[in-house]
Amino acid sequence: MQEGDKNIIYVGKKDTMAYVLAVVSQFNQGINEIHVKARGRSISKAVDITQIVKNRFMPNMLIKGIDISTEDVASEDGRMSKVSSMDITITKP
Amino acid sequence: MQEGDKNIIYVGKKDTMAYVLAVVSQFNQGINEIHVKARGRSISKAVDITQIVKNRFMPNMLIKGIDISTEDVASEDGRMSKVSSMDITITKP
Numbered sequence: 537m538q539e540g541d542k543n544i545i546y547v548g549k550k551d552t553m554a555y556v557l558a559v560v561s562q563f564n565q566g567i568n569e570i571h572v573k574a575r576g577r578s579i580s581k582a583v584d585i586t587q588i589v590k591n592r593f594m595p596n597m598l599i600k601g602i603d604i605s606t607e608d609v610a611s612e613d614g615r616m617s618k619v620s621s622m623d624i625t626i627t628k629p
Numbered sequence: 630m631q632e633g634d635k636n637i638i639y640v641g642k643k644d645t646m647a648y649v650l651a652v653v654s655q656f657n658q659g660i661n662e663i664h665v666k667a668r669g670r671s672i673s674k675a676v677d678i679t680q681i682v683k684n685r686f687m688p689n690m691l692i693k694g695i696d697i698s699t700e701d702v703a704s705e706d707g708r709m710s711k712v713s714s715m716d717i718t719i720t721k722p
Contacts, residue, residue, distance in 0.1 A: 622676060
């Protein structure tokens, strides 16, 4: 993890709860703003993660903004295709 | 479809393009604001739908807001469980 990347959580193939714990842990380390980022099918998981953090662990958590966009990704055979992406910005008051 | 529901598209199991065409068709009928709603795994599809409408059909389309929440749903055996939901509000200038 590089300096400056610390407040970004990239949602991938791990269990939902692994990311929930990563978010809660970063907030507890004093970070006040976290971006939860996901692409493609992981977008649904990113929404689950933020909702579980809020409902079970940090009811004061705020959803500051949600951005959706389209990214170009290279597939294994080198062709480019488009994938939807989402960036949920959450903050701790 | 009931009067007043016309500007809500509920994303379910149909192909993504079926919903894309529904959105474009409603905009072309003169509706200026549409809610694209989805729950659970369909959330990723809802994001795809809005991005395809914007990128391929209506570049002027604006994403007015994105809300995420948690809903209680009854499963087939009657037990309640929680599911994430999303409401993307899109407008035509």
